[in-house]
Amino acid sequence: MENSKMPDSRREFLVRLLEGTATATVLMVFGPGVMAHGPETGGTERADDADHKYAYIIDVGKCIGCGNCVRACKRENSVPTDYFRTWVERYVVREEGVYVDSPKGAIEGFEQLNKRFRDNIKLSRTVPKMCNHCHNPPCVQVCPVGATFKSPEGFVLVDRDYCMACGYCVQACPYAARFINPVEHKSDKCTWCYHRVKKGLLPACVTVCPQKARLFGDLNDIDSEVSKLFEADQWMVLKPEMHTDPTCFYIGLPREVV
């Protein structure tokens, strides 16, 4: 029997099998499936095209560190214990360095500062933190399946029906705003209370702030408070060196804040 030469039909079959595999691979990688479940990284141009262009402004000088926002967020979004979608940090700047703490994310506010650090304080501030809903979000870039995406209005969101919880987004976020939810085993983060905003409400943390230190609004609405503050151009962002282009802006941010 001569086996070294393949019969034509078998050769043809193998060639077709190879062609089929190559076509299927190309279609899977670049085909319609990729776009089936969420927008691409996109970002700015999509946001500009949208009806709304949301932004979040935190006035550090107004925050009193009461922890209302942290509690409201926990209740609104069922955030598991020991994990935070938002938290508040206390910065105490002294001659010899910086004291920072955030006991349990400041869910119960802050106790009086330890005697050791109480004297000779140069500056003391409480600084709320959360997802920065970046224009150029590294978490969206690195998600291997596209479960994390940026909505046209500027929300960075996680498709919980698609996330496989690899944790790459957790690593990529410079702000530690993300975590793997230990109950659902999926990536979790602040959504700016997307479910509330879509109903015309404000994010839970904004509604409960007694000092109006947290503001949320539409930059496309020139009369909105956030638009006016944004236009005043006195804001800063966290970790600008990361070039993530946050849409969470801080007013009166001390340079010691990371």
Add this chain to the structure above:
Amino acid sequence: MEAIGLPGGALVNYIFPNNAHVTWSIMIVIYPYITGLVAGAFVLSSMYHVFGVKEFKPIANFALVAAFSFGLFAAMPLLVHLGQPQRAYQIYTTPHTTSAMSIFGYVYSSYLVLLMIEIWVIYRKVFIEKANETVGNMAIFWKILCLGITTYNPESAHFDKKLAKFLAGIGIPWACLLHGYVGFVFGSVKAVAWWATALQPFIFLSSAIVSGIAMMFLMYSFIMWRRGQGYDYALIKKFIITLWMAFILDYALEVLEIAFVGYEQGAHWAVIKPLLMGPLYNSYVLGQMGILSLGPLLVLGIASLLDIKDKALLYLGNLGSLMLVFQVLVMRFNVVVGGQLISKSERGFVDYEFEFFAKEGLLTAGIIMVAPFVTYYIISRFIPIFEGKSMDTEPKRASM
């Protein structure tokens, strides 16, 4: 923690609340480790198959089968790590191509298929012989493996040899891609100061080759000892020299990376220095860069340069290889876990404790690490991996 040795002028250790948990732990440590063993073993097998280094002929097929055995389990730690492992297929169906991780599925699977085809081509003759020799169910098994072709002639042998060389040829860049790619997954994360370096793919690749060669040396010497067949000292010498040279390159890259970051005195060094002087001092400074690197450099250097022969050569080779398989394992730990010990607050370090019985604990890691060796053993019961007869199948072994 005491304020001494904290970055960013911190008076107390402050970590962001969400940083208290190390997201990527032991599973993600052994994932690049196993992938590295695959790449290293393959490169070693290609020394003969592609470059025709004659001394490596006795282990060319062995290294290939070992690479395949490790390859089968390279993605297992990832699956165990995933919070939603049932969704792992999505990386094939909807890869998000802006992600460095997204084409891992394709790179890994295609490499595994390449390995499988190469082993099949090399062992086709054996499969055909077995199909013709055996009867019953096993005959069906072998016939399926031969795809129904039960004759083998010089022309087929010639074609198979050419195809094997071609596959091994494209397998080298593929193996480099597989492991360099793993390095890129880490190196491209700008948010983690300890990972973010363009050298990361090269460091991962060179350490992969080192760990692969060292593991092959240990396995070879163990198998030869079990078989009671006698050692090929020309091979062992070549093995040691190759390993030594590969490690010199690897170590040079590792030193270069840290020397560069240190000399640059940039933003990263502000957190990396206290990391290395604090939480990673034992595992990085003393372990990875100290004892586990200088030891093998010395031991393998002596074995390579001096006129050392026979058992002494074997012992030095084993000692150097043993230190190197641990050096690379510790290096993977220092990179993967070490990077996450720097809180993104840049003012403190995360505490990491090993877990044993947890889903991603040491026990699971141990089982996954043992699995390739068991697989290799099973495969070796079916196909001849080394030439010559094993003495351990004889009723009475002279050495026992």
